[in-house]
Amino acid sequence: MKRNTKEEILMESLRLFAYSGYSGVTMRDIAEKVGIRQSSLYKHFTGKQEIFDSIVERMDAEYKAKLDKIKLVHDDSDKRAEQYIKKTLSSMADIGEALFQYWTQDEYASLFRKMLIVEQYHNSDLAAIYDKYFLSGVVDFQAMIISHLIEKGFFKQGNPRLLAIEFYGPFYLMIAAYDTEKDNASFKELMREHVKSFGKSHAVFVEE
Structure with missing residues:
Protein backbone atom coordinates (compact mmCIF):
# COMPACT_ATOMS: atom_id res chain seq x y z
CA MET A 1 0.00 0.00 0.00
CA GLU A 57 -10.45 21.36 9.59
CA ARG A 58 -10.41 17.58 9.65
CA MET A 59 -11.81 17.54 13.18
CA ASP A 60 -14.72 19.74 12.11
CA ALA A 61 -15.47 17.42 9.19
CA GLU A 62 -15.18 14.24 11.25
CA TYR A 63 -17.37 15.61 14.04
CA LYS A 64 -20.11 16.56 11.59
CA ALA A 65 -19.82 13.10 10.02
CA LYS A 66 -20.19 11.54 13.46
CA LEU A 67 -23.35 13.56 14.12
CA ASP A 68 -24.71 12.50 10.75
CA LYS A 69 -23.96 8.88 11.59
CA ILE A 70 -26.01 9.03 14.78
CA LYS A 71 -28.63 11.03 12.90
CA LEU A 72 -28.32 14.34 14.71
CA VAL A 73 -28.61 17.73 13.03
CA HIS A 74 -25.73 19.96 14.12
CA ASP A 75 -26.56 23.43 12.84
CA ASP A 76 -30.34 23.87 12.99
CA SER A 77 -31.88 24.14 16.45
CA ASP A 78 -35.46 23.78 15.14
CA LYS A 79 -34.69 20.49 13.43
CA ARG A 80 -32.56 19.34 16.36
CA ALA A 81 -35.37 20.10 18.82
CA GLU A 82 -37.79 18.14 16.66
CA GLN A 83 -35.41 15.17 16.76
CA TYR A 84 -35.21 15.35 20.56
CA ILE A 85 -38.99 15.40 20.81
CA LYS A 86 -39.35 12.28 18.68
CA LYS A 87 -36.70 10.27 20.49
CA THR A 88 -37.30 8.17 23.58
CA LEU A 89 -35.08 8.51 26.64
CA SER A 90 -33.44 5.20 25.77
CA SER A 91 -32.45 6.36 22.29
CA MET A 92 -31.21 9.67 23.71
CA ALA A 93 -29.05 7.69 26.13
CA ASP A 94 -27.68 5.78 23.12
CA ILE A 95 -26.72 9.09 21.51
CA GLY A 96 -25.07 10.36 24.70
CA GLU A 97 -23.11 7.14 24.98
CA ALA A 98 -22.01 7.34 21.34
CA LEU A 99 -20.73 10.91 21.73
CA PHE A 100 -18.96 10.03 24.98
CA GLN A 101 -17.20 7.10 23.34
CA TYR A 102 -16.29 9.28 20.37
CA TRP A 103 -14.50 11.92 22.46
CA THR A 104 -12.77 9.37 24.69
CA GLN A 105 -12.06 6.34 22.48
CA ASP A 106 -11.77 7.57 18.90
CA GLU A 107 -8.03 8.18 18.52
CA TYR A 108 -8.25 11.36 16.47
CA ALA A 109 -11.02 12.96 18.55
CA SER A 110 -9.40 11.95 21.84
CA LEU A 111 -5.99 13.34 20.85
CA PHE A 112 -7.63 16.54 19.59
CA ARG A 113 -9.40 16.94 22.93
CA LYS A 114 -6.15 16.41 24.85
CA MET A 115 -4.33 18.90 22.64
CA LEU A 116 -6.91 21.58 23.43
CA ILE A 117 -6.70 20.83 27.15
CA VAL A 118 -2.92 21.23 27.11
CA GLU A 119 -2.90 24.46 25.09
CA GLN A 120 -6.06 26.30 26.18
CA TYR A 121 -4.16 28.29 28.83
CA HIS A 122 -1.37 29.34 26.47
CA ASN A 123 -3.12 30.05 23.19
CA SER A 124 -6.29 32.12 22.91
CA ASP A 125 -7.19 30.60 19.54
CA LEU A 126 -7.01 27.08 20.95
CA ALA A 127 -8.92 28.19 24.04
CA ALA A 128 -11.69 29.44 21.75
CA ILE A 129 -11.81 26.11 19.93
CA TYR A 130 -11.93 24.23 23.25
CA ASP A 131 -14.76 26.51 24.35
CA LYS A 132 -16.62 25.79 21.11
CA TYR A 133 -16.37 22.01 21.39
CA PHE A 134 -16.62 21.46 25.14
CA LEU A 135 -17.85 24.53 27.03
CA SER A 136 -20.10 27.45 26.07
CA GLY A 137 -20.52 26.23 22.48
CA VAL A 138 -22.20 23.07 23.74
CA VAL A 139 -24.17 24.79 26.51
CA ASP A 140 -25.43 27.53 24.17
CA PHE A 141 -26.58 24.98 21.61
CA GLN A 142 -28.27 22.77 24.20
CA ALA A 143 -29.95 25.84 25.71
CA MET A 144 -31.45 26.69 22.31
CA ILE A 145 -32.82 23.18 21.97
CA ILE A 146 -34.27 23.17 25.49
CA SER A 147 -35.82 26.58 24.89
CA HIS A 148 -37.63 25.17 21.85
CA LEU A 149 -38.77 22.14 23.83
CA ILE A 150 -40.19 24.41 26.54
CA GLU A 151 -41.93 26.63 23.98
CA LYS A 152 -43.54 23.60 22.33
CA GLY A 153 -44.74 22.28 25.68
CA PHE A 154 -42.55 19.19 25.77
CA PHE A 155 -40.45 20.44 28.70
CA LYS A 156 -41.56 22.01 31.95
CA GLN A 157 -40.92 25.73 32.42
CA GLY A 158 -37.38 26.60 33.49
CA ASN A 159 -34.25 28.55 32.64
CA PRO A 160 -32.97 26.94 29.41
CA ARG A 161 -29.32 27.76 30.10
CA LEU A 162 -29.42 26.36 33.64
CA LEU A 163 -31.13 23.23 32.34
CA ALA A 164 -28.49 22.92 29.62
CA ILE A 165 -25.74 23.12 32.24
CA GLU A 166 -27.56 20.54 34.37
CA PHE A 167 -27.81 18.22 31.37
CA TYR A 168 -24.31 18.69 29.97
CA GLY A 169 -22.34 19.09 33.21
CA PRO A 170 -22.10 15.36 34.02
CA PHE A 171 -21.10 14.59 30.42
CA TYR A 172 -18.26 17.09 30.62
CA LEU A 173 -17.15 15.77 34.00
CA MET A 174 -17.10 12.15 32.84
CA ILE A 175 -15.22 13.03 29.65
CA ALA A 176 -12.65 14.98 31.69
CA ALA A 177 -12.32 12.17 34.24
CA TYR A 178 -12.05 9.40 31.65
CA ASP A 179 -8.30 9.72 31.13
CA THR A 180 -7.44 9.12 34.80
CA GLU A 181 -10.38 7.12 36.15
CA LYS A 182 -9.63 3.41 36.43
CA ASP A 183 -13.24 2.23 36.29
CA ASN A 184 -14.05 3.75 32.91
CA ALA A 185 -16.70 1.12 32.16
CA SER A 186 -18.94 2.54 34.89
CA PHE A 187 -19.29 5.80 32.95
CA LYS A 188 -21.46 4.09 30.35
CA GLU A 189 -24.18 3.18 32.81
CA LEU A 190 -23.89 6.45 34.72
CA MET A 191 -24.41 8.41 31.53
CA ARG A 192 -27.49 6.45 30.57
CA GLU A 193 -28.96 6.88 34.04
CA HIS A 194 -28.26 10.61 33.92
CA VAL A 195 -30.08 11.09 30.59
CA LYS A 196 -33.12 9.19 31.82
CA SER A 197 -33.15 10.99 35.15
CA PHE A 198 -32.94 14.38 33.43
CA GLY A 199 -35.79 13.48 31.11
CA LYS A 200 -38.00 12.28 33.94
CA SER A 201 -37.33 15.46 35.90
CA HIS A 202 -38.00 17.96 33.12
CA ALA A 203 -39.96 16.38 30.26
CA VAL A 204 -43.75 16.71 30.30
CA PHE A 205 -44.24 13.30 28.70
CA VAL A 206 -41.64 10.63 29.29
CA GLU A 207 -41.26 7.50 27.19
CA GLU A 208 -38.46 5.14 28.09
Whole structure:
Protein backbone atom coordinates (compact mmCIF):
# COMPACT_ATOMS: atom_id res chain seq x y z
CA MET A 1 0.00 0.00 0.00
CA LYS A 2 1.30 3.43 -0.96
CA ARG A 3 2.43 5.53 1.98
CA ASN A 4 0.15 8.50 2.73
CA THR A 5 2.79 10.88 4.03
CA LYS A 6 0.44 13.83 4.43
CA GLU A 7 -1.90 11.77 6.62
CA GLU A 8 1.04 10.52 8.69
CA ILE A 9 2.20 14.10 9.22
CA LEU A 10 -1.24 15.12 10.50
CA MET A 11 -1.56 12.17 12.89
CA GLU A 12 1.96 12.36 14.27
CA SER A 13 1.66 16.13 14.67
CA LEU A 14 -1.59 15.69 16.56
CA ARG A 15 0.01 13.11 18.86
CA LEU A 16 2.89 15.48 19.57
CA PHE A 17 0.59 18.47 20.12
CA ALA A 18 -1.59 16.39 22.48
CA TYR A 19 1.27 15.56 24.83
CA SER A 20 3.76 18.41 24.36
CA GLY A 21 1.47 21.26 23.38
CA TYR A 22 1.42 23.16 20.10
CA SER A 23 4.09 25.62 21.19
CA GLY A 24 6.32 22.82 22.47
CA VAL A 25 6.60 21.05 19.11
CA THR A 26 8.90 22.03 16.26
CA MET A 27 8.86 21.08 12.60
CA ARG A 28 12.00 19.06 13.30
CA ASP A 29 10.13 17.09 15.98
CA ILE A 30 7.37 16.32 13.51
CA ALA A 31 9.81 15.26 10.79
CA GLU A 32 11.63 12.91 13.18
CA LYS A 33 8.35 11.38 14.34
CA VAL A 34 7.18 10.78 10.77
CA GLY A 35 10.60 9.54 9.72
CA ILE A 36 11.29 12.02 6.93
CA ARG A 37 13.65 14.96 6.38
CA GLN A 38 12.48 18.31 7.70
CA SER A 39 12.68 19.74 4.20
CA SER A 40 10.23 17.07 3.03
CA LEU A 41 7.58 18.43 5.39
CA TYR A 42 7.41 21.60 3.34
CA LYS A 43 6.36 19.63 0.28
CA HIS A 44 3.07 19.01 2.09
CA PHE A 45 2.64 21.98 4.45
CA THR A 46 4.02 25.51 4.54
CA GLY A 47 4.59 25.30 8.28
CA LYS A 48 3.30 24.24 11.67
CA GLN A 49 0.33 26.61 11.52
CA GLU A 50 -0.95 25.03 8.31
CA ILE A 51 -0.58 21.59 9.87
CA PHE A 52 -2.60 22.74 12.85
CA ASP A 53 -5.25 24.36 10.64
CA SER A 54 -5.57 21.11 8.70
CA ILE A 55 -6.00 19.17 11.95
CA VAL A 56 -8.82 21.49 13.02
CA GLU A 57 -10.45 21.36 9.59
CA ARG A 58 -10.41 17.58 9.65
CA MET A 59 -11.81 17.54 13.18
CA ASP A 60 -14.72 19.74 12.11
CA ALA A 61 -15.47 17.42 9.19
CA GLU A 62 -15.18 14.24 11.25
CA TYR A 63 -17.37 15.61 14.04
CA LYS A 64 -20.11 16.56 11.59
CA ALA A 65 -19.82 13.10 10.02
CA LYS A 66 -20.19 11.54 13.46
CA LEU A 67 -23.35 13.56 14.12
CA ASP A 68 -24.71 12.50 10.75
CA LYS A 69 -23.96 8.88 11.59
CA ILE A 70 -26.01 9.03 14.78
CA LYS A 71 -28.63 11.03 12.90
CA LEU A 72 -28.32 14.34 14.71
CA VAL A 73 -28.61 17.73 13.03
CA HIS A 74 -25.73 19.96 14.12
CA ASP A 75 -26.56 23.43 12.84
CA ASP A 76 -30.34 23.87 12.99
CA SER A 77 -31.88 24.14 16.45
CA ASP A 78 -35.46 23.78 15.14
CA LYS A 79 -34.69 20.49 13.43
CA ARG A 80 -32.56 19.34 16.36
CA ALA A 81 -35.37 20.10 18.82
CA GLU A 82 -37.79 18.14 16.66
CA GLN A 83 -35.41 15.17 16.76
CA TYR A 84 -35.21 15.35 20.56
CA ILE A 85 -38.99 15.40 20.81
CA LYS A 86 -39.35 12.28 18.68
CA LYS A 87 -36.70 10.27 20.49
CA THR A 88 -37.30 8.17 23.58
CA LEU A 89 -35.08 8.51 26.64
CA SER A 90 -33.44 5.20 25.77
CA SER A 91 -32.45 6.36 22.29
CA MET A 92 -31.21 9.67 23.71
CA ALA A 93 -29.05 7.69 26.13
CA ASP A 94 -27.68 5.78 23.12
CA ILE A 95 -26.72 9.09 21.51
CA GLY A 96 -25.07 10.36 24.70
CA GLU A 97 -23.11 7.14 24.98
CA ALA A 98 -22.01 7.34 21.34
CA LEU A 99 -20.73 10.91 21.73
CA PHE A 100 -18.96 10.03 24.98
CA GLN A 101 -17.20 7.10 23.34
CA TYR A 102 -16.29 9.28 20.37
CA TRP A 103 -14.50 11.92 22.46
CA THR A 104 -12.77 9.37 24.69
CA GLN A 105 -12.06 6.34 22.48
CA ASP A 106 -11.77 7.57 18.90
CA GLU A 107 -8.03 8.18 18.52
CA TYR A 108 -8.25 11.36 16.47
CA ALA A 109 -11.02 12.96 18.55
CA SER A 110 -9.40 11.95 21.84
CA LEU A 111 -5.99 13.34 20.85
CA PHE A 112 -7.63 16.54 19.59
CA ARG A 113 -9.40 16.94 22.93
CA LYS A 114 -6.15 16.41 24.85
CA MET A 115 -4.33 18.90 22.64
CA LEU A 116 -6.91 21.58 23.43
CA ILE A 117 -6.70 20.83 27.15
CA VAL A 118 -2.92 21.23 27.11
CA GLU A 119 -2.90 24.46 25.09
CA GLN A 120 -6.06 26.30 26.18
CA TYR A 121 -4.16 28.29 28.83
CA HIS A 122 -1.37 29.34 26.47
CA ASN A 123 -3.12 30.05 23.19
CA SER A 124 -6.29 32.12 22.91
CA ASP A 125 -7.19 30.60 19.54
CA LEU A 126 -7.01 27.08 20.95
CA ALA A 127 -8.92 28.19 24.04
CA ALA A 128 -11.69 29.44 21.75
CA ILE A 129 -11.81 26.11 19.93
CA TYR A 130 -11.93 24.23 23.25
CA ASP A 131 -14.76 26.51 24.35
CA LYS A 132 -16.62 25.79 21.11
CA TYR A 133 -16.37 22.01 21.39
CA PHE A 134 -16.62 21.46 25.14
CA LEU A 135 -17.85 24.53 27.03
CA SER A 136 -20.10 27.45 26.07
CA GLY A 137 -20.52 26.23 22.48
CA VAL A 138 -22.20 23.07 23.74
CA VAL A 139 -24.17 24.79 26.51
CA ASP A 140 -25.43 27.53 24.17
CA PHE A 141 -26.58 24.98 21.61
CA GLN A 142 -28.27 22.77 24.20
CA ALA A 143 -29.95 25.84 25.71
CA MET A 144 -31.45 26.69 22.31
CA ILE A 145 -32.82 23.18 21.97
CA ILE A 146 -34.27 23.17 25.49
CA SER A 147 -35.82 26.58 24.89
CA HIS A 148 -37.63 25.17 21.85
CA LEU A 149 -38.77 22.14 23.83
CA ILE A 150 -40.19 24.41 26.54
CA GLU A 151 -41.93 26.63 23.98
CA LYS A 152 -43.54 23.60 22.33
CA GLY A 153 -44.74 22.28 25.68
CA PHE A 154 -42.55 19.19 25.77
CA PHE A 155 -40.45 20.44 28.70
CA LYS A 156 -41.56 22.01 31.95
CA GLN A 157 -40.92 25.73 32.42
CA GLY A 158 -37.38 26.60 33.49
CA ASN A 159 -34.25 28.55 32.64
CA PRO A 160 -32.97 26.94 29.41
CA ARG A 161 -29.32 27.76 30.10
CA LEU A 162 -29.42 26.36 33.64
CA LEU A 163 -31.13 23.23 32.34
CA ALA A 164 -28.49 22.92 29.62
CA ILE A 165 -25.74 23.12 32.24
CA GLU A 166 -27.56 20.54 34.37
CA PHE A 167 -27.81 18.22 31.37
CA TYR A 168 -24.31 18.69 29.97
CA GLY A 169 -22.34 19.09 33.21
CA PRO A 170 -22.10 15.36 34.02
CA PHE A 171 -21.10 14.59 30.42
CA TYR A 172 -18.26 17.09 30.62
CA LEU A 173 -17.15 15.77 34.00
CA MET A 174 -17.10 12.15 32.84
CA ILE A 175 -15.22 13.03 29.65
CA ALA A 176 -12.65 14.98 31.69
CA ALA A 177 -12.32 12.17 34.24
CA TYR A 178 -12.05 9.40 31.65
CA ASP A 179 -8.30 9.72 31.13
CA THR A 180 -7.44 9.12 34.80
CA GLU A 181 -10.38 7.12 36.15
CA LYS A 182 -9.63 3.41 36.43
CA ASP A 183 -13.24 2.23 36.29
CA ASN A 184 -14.05 3.75 32.91
CA ALA A 185 -16.70 1.12 32.16
CA SER A 186 -18.94 2.54 34.89
CA PHE A 187 -19.29 5.80 32.95
CA LYS A 188 -21.46 4.09 30.35
CA GLU A 189 -24.18 3.18 32.81
CA LEU A 190 -23.89 6.45 34.72
CA MET A 191 -24.41 8.41 31.53
CA ARG A 192 -27.49 6.45 30.57
CA GLU A 193 -28.96 6.88 34.04
CA HIS A 194 -28.26 10.61 33.92
CA VAL A 195 -30.08 11.09 30.59
CA LYS A 196 -33.12 9.19 31.82
CA SER A 197 -33.15 10.99 35.15
CA PHE A 198 -32.94 14.38 33.43
CA GLY A 199 -35.79 13.48 31.11
CA LYS A 200 -38.00 12.28 33.94
CA SER A 201 -37.33 15.46 35.90
CA HIS A 202 -38.00 17.96 33.12
CA ALA A 203 -39.96 16.38 30.26
CA VAL A 204 -43.75 16.71 30.30
CA PHE A 205 -44.24 13.30 28.70
CA VAL A 206 -41.64 10.63 29.29
CA GLU A 207 -41.26 7.50 27.19
CA GLU A 208 -38.46 5.14 28.09
